[in-house]
Amino acid sequence: MDSETVRRVALLARLELSEEEIESYSKDLSEILDHFSLLDELEGLEDYGFNPVEVADVLRDDEPGQDIPAEDLMKDMDTYQDYVRGPRLS
Amino acid sequence: MNASRLEAIRELDRDYGMFYSLSEDAALESAEFHFSAKDNLTTVDHETTAGSRMLSGWRPPFDAAAVESLRGAGGALLGKTSMDEFGFGTFSVNSAFAVPRNPHDRERSCGGSSGGAACAAALIDGHISLGVSTGGSVSCPAAFCGVVGFTPTYGRVSRHGLLDYGSSLDKVGMLSADCASIAERFPLMAGPDRRDPTSCGHPEHSERSAARTVGVPKQSLQGIPEDVLAVFNEALEVVRGDMGLDVVEVDIPVFNYAQPAYYIIATSEASTNLARYGGMRYGARGEDLDTHFDRYFRQVRSAGFGGEAKRRILLGTFTRMVGYRDRYYLKALQVRQALIAEYRRAFASCDLLLAPTMPFVAPRFDEVEAMSPLEIYLADHLTIPPNLAGMPHISLPCGELDGMPLGMQFTADHWHEDRLLKAGVEWDRRSEYPVPEARA
Numbered sequence: 449m450d451s452e453t454v455r456r457v458a459l460l461a462r463l464e465l466s467e468e469e470i471e472s473y474s475k476d477l478s479e480i481l482d483h484f485s486l487l488d489e490l491e492g493l494e495d496y497g498f499n500p501v502e503v504a505d506v507l508r509d510d511e512p513g514q515d516i517p518a519e520d521l522m523k524d525m526d527t528y529q530d531y532v533r534g535p536r537l538s
Numbered sequence: 539m540n541a542s543r544l545e546a547i548r549e550l551d552r553d554y555g556m557f558y559s560l561s562e563d564a565a566l567e568s569a570e571f572h573f574s575a576k577d578n579l580t581t582v583d584h585e586t587t588a589g590s591r592m593l594s595g596w597r598p599p600f601d602a603a604a605v606e607s608l609r610g611a612g613g614a615l616l617g618k619t620s621m622d623e624f625g626f627g628t629f630s631v632n633s634a635f636a637v638p639r640n641p642h643d644r645e646r647s648c649g650g651s652s653g654g655a656a657c658a659a660a661l662i663d664g665h666i667s668l669g670v671s672t673g674g675s676v677s678c679p680a681a682f683c684g685v686v687g688f689t690p691t692y693g694r695v696s697r698h699g700l701l702d703y704g705s706s707l708d709k710v711g712m713l714s715a716d717c718a719s720i721a722e723r724f725p726l727m728a729g730p731d732r733r734d735p736t737s738c739g740h741p742e743h744s745e746r747s748a749a750r751t752v753g754v755p756k757q758s759l760q761g762i763p764e765d766v767l768a769v770f771n772e773a774l775e776v777v778r779g780d781m782g783l784d785v786v787e788v789d790i791p792v793f794n795y796a797q798p799a800y801y802i803i804a805t806s807e808a809s810t811n812l813a814r815y816g817g818m819r820y821g822a823r824g825e826d827l828d829t830h831f832d833r834y835f836r837q838v839r840s841a842g843f844g845g846e847a848k849r850r851i852l853l854g855t856f857t858r859m860v861g862y863r864d865r866y867y868l869k870a871l872q873v874r875q876a877l878i879a880e881y882r883r884a885f886a887s888c889d890l891l892l893a894p895t896m897p898f899v900a901p902r903f904d905e906v907e908a909m910s911p912l913e914i915y916l917a918d919h920l921t922i923p924p925n926l927a928g929m930p931h932i933s934l935p936c937g938e939l940d941g942m943p944l945g946m947q948f949t950a951d952h953w954h955e956d957r958l959l960k961a962g963v964e965w966d967r968r969s970e971y972p973v974p975e976a977r978a
Binding site for chain 1: 596599600691692693706707732735736738739740792795798799801802809813816818819820821823824826827828829830831832833834835836837839840843845848849851852853855856859866868869870871872873874875876878879910911912915916926927928929952
């Protein structure tokens with residue numbers, strides 16, 4: 449993975465990397481992706497699943513409820529008058 | 539547990555770094571048994587950091603289901619064990635906090651990512667450690683520390699309260715000095731939980747007849763150093779002779795492709811799971827809310843994640859990108875399905891599979907330092923196949939090499955944990971497990 453691609457991927461992943469990090473990840477990830485090309489040897493595979501076992505749909509009754517009190521969650525947030533403060537949108 | 543024993547554990551912990559936090563003695567005195575939880579399982583009375591600066595200081599508002607189950611059965615939580623950040627590692631050195639030291643040689647790694655859990659299982663008498671395995675994070679440290687490490691079928695134990703790494707791979711497991719202790723406590727936490735749909739709708743944990751035939755995948759012995767192989771072959775003779783099991787060779791050609799497929803799925807899922815850490819809801823926060831949200835998130839995430847976490851986020855983001863998704867992510871999902879099919883074919887001719895757990899003994903920290911990221915990823919090639927396929931497995935101590943423990947790993951078909959645990963208890967009776975000099 450060349451340095452430009454690392455920069456592009458970092459932008460998508462919302463990571464800020466130093467030039468030194470970009471160079472180092474570029475080398476590591478190139479080696480790793482070269483190794484992943486081993487999978488190109490396998491042809492003709494079609495079936496796939498997103499979990500290794502069958503997963504059933506589990507639906508609950510559509511009734512309002514609250515598992516955790518809001519104040520217990522808000523203790524970890526920066527709040528102002530019961531609003532959660534966040535960074536600027538523009 | 540009285541105050542003097544707890545002090546002895548604290549003293550040990552100062553030398554071995556197995557805990558991020560320990561409980562106060564008052565809570566421990568009346569318990570029926572004591573257990574610890576890997577620090578990626580939420581606990582109301584301890585910080586839960588998953589070894590990351592990103593969650594430093596975070597006190598969750600609920601217990602993980604596995605912790606809740608053991609507390610409900612009279613267990614008391616002794617503490618939270620050290621680990622690789624979010625489970626990203628093989629040697630427990632990728633932590634923002636304590637790095638655990640091997641109970642048999644403090645200059646060596648405990649393995650990972652449940653390194654602190656394995657260390658606690660080895661050093662504390664009668665202890666049960668809750669670990670978590672994504673690609674081998676229970677088996678690897680169990681083998682390196684000379685303890686038993688059990689990983690159930692994917693979905694057998696609720697993941698509610700487990701901080702996600704790879705959602706289709708993560709499993710809560712147990713580590714202890716013997717298999718009998720695990721066989722006794724495991725049913726407490728097995729079973730459906732509506733808070734985790736992947737734990738529902740499966741066959742119940744039940745008792746089958748003991749295994750009669752063990753298959754050794756021929757691919758699992760390829761490239762294993764001769765001295766490691768010699769220890770494994772001696773153990774295999776005990777399996778064949780003393781335990782009276784038939785041993786056959788089996789062929790699982792996709793075995794050798796599991797490692798790259800695993801790292802693609804694991805990092806793809808990790809990169810989406812870790813998107814939730816943005817400095818607003820919990821954990822690390824940014825300093826300047828007046829900045830644009832994109833820059834704010836980048837600043838928080840870049841300061842909060844360690845080097846290996848960033849590497850895996852980059853890798854997983856790349857393998858899901860337009861133009862690469864089919865080549866990497868979709869192909870990896872197909873390899874997983876093919877591996878499951880090949881396991882099924884193998885289990886038509888045997889009840890359990892057996893292989894060495896790790897291809898070497900616990901390395902020294904300077905040896906770990908010298909390894910490239912790819913070399914570290916390749917070290918997991920024996921523990922990955924059952925983890926990728928969601929098959930239950932157990933690592934058991936099977937001998938020593940240069941004074942350090944080695945492990946062997948039984949694997950069973952989905953939902954056949956009972957056969958693994960029976961074989962493990964039989965192995966307990968026939969083996970002398972390594973005992974570290976320091977104990978509490």
